[in-house]
Amino acid sequence: MTITRCSWANMANPRYLAYHDKEWGVPCHDENILFEMLNLEGAQAGLSWETILNKRDTYRLAFDGWDPETIAAYGPDKVAELLANPGIVRNRLKVAATITNAQAYLRLRAQGQTLDSYLWAFVDGQPIVNRSGERFAKTELSDRLSKDLLKRGFKFVGSTIIYAYMQGIGMVDDHQPQCFRHASR
Secondary structure (H helix, E strand, C coil), rough: CCCCCCCCCCCHHHHHHHHHEEEECCCCCCHHHHHHHHHHHHHHCCCCCCHHHHCHHHHHHCHHHHHHHHHCCCCCHHHHHHCCCCCCCCCCHHHHHHHHHHHHHHHHHHHHHHHHHHHCCCCCCEEEECCCCCCCCCCCCHHHHHHHHHCCCCCCCCCCHHHHHHHHHCCCEECCCCCCCCCCC
């Protein structure tokens, strides 16, 4: 039996196929993964998602399993260690943004909100299913969410990054209509 996937899924990369088949567009409510994906999408800015996906395991090790309390307390020695790690994108602004994002995440939690409840409130708890097959780089919703995240102190959360994030965590199902993962199937 032939499985039809989105045309962008790289059939030659098992990691990419697993991501497409099991994660992308699937509603995620796991705080750790939501935090991880927010930062990985920011790290991807200007690069291909496949580059970041191939470095994902190293990112998890380098950033202490994406533990926000640990990351929020990173100092200059840890930053220097990260900037010397060839297994991640060694961009000073992106590394600093991850630390800032951990601090913003902790403030969100201190206000009694989880990242899950905060994000999913933007779509009333239900994913938006794109039935048209049209591709978007950003939307009015990603604009709103981006602005709110920025206001809360998050970094590398522009509207295009946030739209990709919404796709990645399943707030938006943008699987192509012919794909076996599309909600209509």
